[in-house]
Amino acid sequence: MNAPPRPTVPLESIEICLEGIVPATICSCSREGMPNVTFLSVVHRLDESHVALSFQFFNKTRANILQNPRVQVLVVSPETSEQFRLDLQYLRTETEGASFERMNTRLDAVASQSGMSNVFKLRGVDIFEVLDCRPVGSEFRAEVARKADYLPELDCFTERLSACGDLDSLLSTALEELSSLFGCAHSFVMFPDEEGKRLYTGASHGFEPSGVGSEVLIGKGMLGVAAKRHATVRTTNLTREMLLARAVRSAIQRRGQQTLLEREIPLPGLSNAQSQLVLPLLVGDRFQGVLCLQDQTPGRFLETDERVLQIAARHLAIAMSNIRLPVSPSRKVALKRTGAFSKRSSVVKHYKSDDSIFIDDTYLIKGIPGRLLWKLLGAFVGTGRMTFSNKEIRLDAGLRLPDIKDNLETRLILLRRRLDERCEFVRLVHAGRGQLHLEVSRKLALEELP
């Protein structure tokens, strides 16, 4: 068997042209000799001499490649505006396997976000051999492919994470270091809830307000699909993805098939996000949440970035899993109130139906963290207790905590961060090994409602 030809320009040196930041164009030709041109979203590089193109609809390009396997794809660099021609030879169509699954997850994620899950279906992935890749025009000077070397950053990242002793500092450190070491200025971590139905934001970096506590449904939208499939979902140009989806949506409406359409889901996080990388936090099969990185620039996260950040995310997941809550003695410490009490007072309302907490009629939190806070505030107002152990909370039957150890810690982080952001007179702080300290600087009146 002959070795595949080496393209004039190595594919890895034009990685950025193949990411769908700028649409590519494909020209095919029928058996009768009539050319056909159409636009393509993404050209997936499989190796140095193979690419994959996905197809959702049976169209003229499909018909042509089955008749005449030679096609040409025109791609553009979003960085230099340089154009390249890829001469391709169709080899086969795959409807399963790694390439198919990867492209399928990406398509399903975009489809779900844009309310097009019943319309966007990956029918197959066409595999092509790259016969040549050459610059359009003669003035191009092939440059040596940019070799990304992130070893020092990864070294530093893992070192900083290994110095963290609890989940809260681990998450804060991880997101801060992703920003300072890798330039990922906007990031958040979402955890699954006890029922495995939703993800909620437990920590964030580079957002104002923080968005902590915000939720998405598992299985819905890009984050929800990444969570459900335990898969990475990367997008390089969200505006373009949404414009394309809306064009298809209009076509479906013109056909009178509105019943196929679902609502477009707003993307959590940056309002003007163009690039997004969602990485599952997995240890073996154990799903601990997702790390989501966003950026306003198209093409911010390329294939190389994905690989590097995947390593960072895997390390974070293992570190999260390794952090064991220290077992503390179950002594109950009742501390006297310290610090100055403000003359003002506030009303805390607890709605039993969903455990939501409102402070002075402003919503704070609901669910398990709401129930937890209500319990702590009740103890504080009733007896003046301010310090509680994680263990007693976990064992308190009245709190009806699910039997998942990790979730108490993530719920406490959420509660702590919501309080930090929304309430200046109630704080929950770590008080050493397995202890929580409640700081209240205002008189509270508690009111329980159905």
Next chain:
Amino acid sequence: MKRPTNSISITAELKDFLESGVSVVVGTRDSACLPDAVRAWGPRVGRDGRTISLCVAVATSGSALSNLRDNGRVAVIFCLPTNYKTIQLKGRFLGTTRPNGQDLAAVEHHRDSFTASATGVGVDRRFMEGLWQKELVESAVMLKIRFVAEQVFDQTPGPDAGARL
């Protein structure tokens, strides 16, 4: 070259679209049916409503020009970046000439309107400037391609993409 008899007349609405801020790519093929794609600028529908012209940079279109002279088969796609409305014309090559003043004015108009529509949906202006500078400045010599359309297709993404109009 004599105009083929089955050329179609371009409606006023379609003319407006073809001459707007669209991305234009020309597809051709050689005698062995190997395809070739090249970007084109300044599309114009002639006074007869049938002849369409567009300009290509000579430096980027060597294969396309030789293919057109070989067999005359041409497909051209026009896509508006703001909503992905896309039209493909398939037809017959008529000939090439050097662009005149009106053609060059159309190239400039197209350059500006394409840049405006692309930057309107978030495409970086520097990218757009780079794109036309590479073609229109660095490859200063342009040729005008004239062709007639025999078929018009709606190529807007979706289940009906490729429907003949």
